[in-house]
Amino acid sequence: MPLTNERAEELAEQCRQFRVDVLTAIHGAQSGHPGGSLSVCEILTLLYQELMNVDAKRPDDPDRDRLVLCKGHAAPMLYRNLIEKGFLPADSMATLRKLDSQLQGHPSIHTPGVEMPSGPLGIGLSAAQGMALGLKLNGSPARVYAVLGDGELNEGAVWEAAMSAPKFGLDNLTAIVDWNKVQLDGTTDEIMPIRDLPAKWSAFGWNVVRCDGHDLQALCSAVELARATKGVPTVIIADTIKGKGVSFMEGKAAWHGKAISDEDYAKAMAELGGDR
Amino acid sequence: MAQAIREVYGNVLTELGEQNKDIVVLDADLSGSTKSKVFGQKFPDRFFNMGIAESNMVATAAGLSTTGKIPFVNTFTVFLTTLGLIATRAQVCYGNLNVKLGGAYCGMSDALDGATHHATEDMAAMRALPNMTLLVPSDATSTRWATEYAAKTWGPFYLRLSRDVYPDLYAPDYKFECGKGAIVRDGNDVTVIACGLLVHKAIEAANELEKKGVSVRVVDMYSVKPIDRELILKCAEETGAIVTAEEHNIYGGLGSAVSEVLAWAGAGVPTEFVGIRDTFTESAPYAQLLAKYGVDANGVAAGIEKALTRKK
Ligand SMILES: Cc1ncc(C[n+]2csc(CCOP(=O)(O)OP(=O)(O)O)c2C)c(N)n1
Numbered sequence: 001m002p003l004t005n006e007r008a009e010e011l012a013e014q015c016r017q018f019r020v021d022v023l024t025a026i027h028g029a030q031s032g033h034p035g036g037s038l039s040v041c042e043i044l045t046l047l048y049q050e051l052m053n054v055d056a057k058r059p060d061d062p063d064r065d066r067l068v069l070c071k072g073h074a075a076p077m078l079y080r081n082l083i084e085k086g087f088l089p090a091d092s093m094a095t096l097r098k099l100d101s102q103l104q105g106h107p108s109i110h111t112p113g114v115e116m117p118s119g120p121l122g123i124g125l126s127a128a129q130g131m132a133l134g135l136k137l138n139g140s141p142a143r144v145y146a147v148l149g150d151g152e153l154n155e156g157a158v159w160e161a162a163m164s165a166p167k168f169g170l171d172n173l174t175a176i177v178d179w180n181k182v183q184l185d186g187t188t189d190e191i192m193p194i195r196d197l198p199a200k201w202s203a204f205g206w207n208v209v210r211c212d213g214h215d216l217q218a219l220c221s222a223v224e225l226a227r228a229t230k231g232v233p234t235v236i237i238a239d240t241i242k243g244k245g246v247s248f249m250e251g252k253a254a255w256h257g258k259a260i261s262d263e264d265y266a267k268a269m270a271e272l273g274g275d276r
Numbered sequence: 277m278a279q280a281i282r283e284v285y286g287n288v289l290t291e292l293g294e295q296n297k298d299i300v301v302l303d304a305d306l307s308g309s310t311k312s313k314v315f316g317q318k319f320p321d322r323f324f325n326m327g328i329a330e331s332n333m334v335a336t337a338a339g340l341s342t343t344g345k346i347p348f349v350n351t352f353t354v355f356l357t358t359l360g361l362i363a364t365r366a367q368v369c370y371g372n373l374n375v376k377l378g379g380a381y382c383g384m385s386d387a388l389d390g391a392t393h394h395a396t397e398d399m400a401a402m403r404a405l406p407n408m409t410l411l412v413p414s415d416a417t418s419t420r421w422a423t424e425y426a427a428k429t430w431g432p433f434y435l436r437l438s439r440d441v442y443p444d445l446y447a448p449d450y451k452f453e454c455g456k457g458a459i460v461r462d463g464n465d466v467t468v469i470a471c472g473l474l475v476h477k478a479i480e481a482a483n484e485l486e487k488k489g490v491s492v493r494v495v496d497m498y499s500v501k502p503i504d505r506e507l508i509l510k511c512a513e514e515t516g517a518i519v520t521a522e523e524h525n526i527y528g529g530l531g532s533a534v535s536e537v538l539a540w541a542g543a544g545v546p547t548e549f550v551g552i553r554d555t556f557t558e559s560a561p562y563a564q565l566l567a568k569y570g571v572d573a574n575g576v577a578a579g580i581e582k583a584l585t586r587k588k
Pocket of ligand 1: 035036037039071073119120121122148149150151152153178180182183184242256304305306328355359
């Protein structure tokens with residue numbers, strides 16, 4: 001079912017607020033990854049706030065949907081979503097990257113709502129595959145989502161999982177690539193050209209859906225297509241913009257992992273309507 | 277003066293590149309952080325950014341080395357020594373190839389990124405590989421030496437480098453030797469054998485304890501493999517107690533290397549191990565982590581006091 005216009009607007013407003021809160025936390029920690037947290041905002045928000053079956057009151061429900069944030073450095077956007085779902089206290093954002101915090105720089109499985117540790121790129125999709133295999137064996141209706149970065153696709157292990165998941169017919173597994181065209185040292189074209197990404201996944205046997213990763217309606221249809229597809233896993237290739245929402249961060253590798261100065265923070269807040 | 281170890285490394289690598297056209301440098305999308313970028317900007321033809329693909333990177337270096345090149349391989353310590361391990365073991369070390377590994381952010385020096393980005397077991401892995409030489413610089417001068425020495429000496433090398441700024445310790449003309457350690461502060465009640473950042477923390481602890489009348493010797497064991505057997509035995513005999521100190525799990529690293537020497541020689545004396553106590557770490561500002569995990573001057577001082585109590 002497509003989102004109603006009203007619901008789409010609500011989610012868009014949530015995305016705006018989450019961007020504000022995530023940048024506030026990264027600014028507070030004076031460390032973290034603004035670019036990749038902003039680009040994955042709609043993807044995570046739509047999944048957690050609309051589509052996934054997860055409930056903080058039943059965190060061990062064997063039939064809950066799972067999400068592996070393979071690009072673990074976008075953790076703040078995951079945490080903000082988990083807070084909204086009630087897994088974490090609202091004021092915990094301010095403890096990001098601080099001593100004794102539940103909000104580690106990269107996701108820890110000891111944090112409520114986090115299903116798998118991540119941070120080292122390249123191994124998340126395989127872990128999601130393991131979940132999907134186990135859930136199938138259990139006869140569970142649960143779905144597994146793996147959210148990857150495009151730079152992360154440089155890792156060979158991603159392609160090992162890309163090759164094996166279709167073999168096992170994992171139609172309960174959906175990979176989502178946050179295709180923002182920028183990695184750490186530079187753009188993907190400069191560091192490791194991806195070339196024809198949809199064709200690559202397709203050649204490995206995946207159902208490939210491409211969409212605008214900042215368009216909630218388009219993302220929603222893509223996930224629904226994935227749910228409806230039987231026999232093979234689906235990859236959603238989401239066209240995104242690194243640093244989306246803050247003009248001076250957009251498309252810039254320099255904003256991959258950089259502390260935000262007070263001045264830049266104020267500018268970003270003005271653009272995002274932070275004080276609304 | 278004090279200098280960031282990674283900055284010194286990047287600059288020395290670039291100087292070496294000027295002198296020796298066979299030096300090639302690889303990185304895995306972290307060249308701005310490891311400072312291999314300095315080399316890359318000067319010698320773009322001899323610099324390969326492999327993308328986020330550490331296994332591919334180390335194995336490529338293995339291949340390059342067989343064509344007469346001297347590859348220096350760079351990324352965060354933790355990814356180099358985990359994802360890069362199969363090629364390091366099966367190709368670089370088993371093949372005894374001329375590959376130099378630069379582990380850029382050792383210990384908890386990538387503090388805020390947290391446990392997944394801390395390297396607290398890398399020495400255990402690298403030390404257990406036949407043919408590997410493991411050097412741990414403790415200041416700008418020793419970083420320069422280790423990098424130059426690795427470049428001119430055949431075989432697999434692992435340089436344990438830091439993101440952090442270390443105070444200067446050695447005069448520019450100090451004569452380092454692979455397989456040796458250095459007494460950087462003399463004393464006769466106990467010896468702290470440390471490497472990297474912990475050499476500085478040990479000196480701090482020693483200076484504090486001197487006020488209480490305790491005389492602490494500090495050894496910088498910058499060559500962890502091969503290790504200075506003679507010096508360890510001499511310190512055990514002369515001071516009668518040993519404390520090892522490292523930004524690493526207490527299992528498998530410098531402490532283990534030192535105790536192997538003592539045990540083999542049947543020269544055991546009361547020994548204490550300062551390091552991360554077999555636990556995963558967390559995100560926080562660096563100084564707070566060093567304090568919480570017991571690898572600051574207080575941690576070393578506590579180790580010294582325990583060793584002294586046992587010595588009595
Ligand atoms: C195995 C591994 N190597 C290197 C890194 C360091 N690193 C963190 S993020 C990053 C770039 C990631 O780029 P991308 O996947 O495109 O993420 P995004 O642009 O979505 O933030 C790198 C190299 C890492 N976390 N893990």
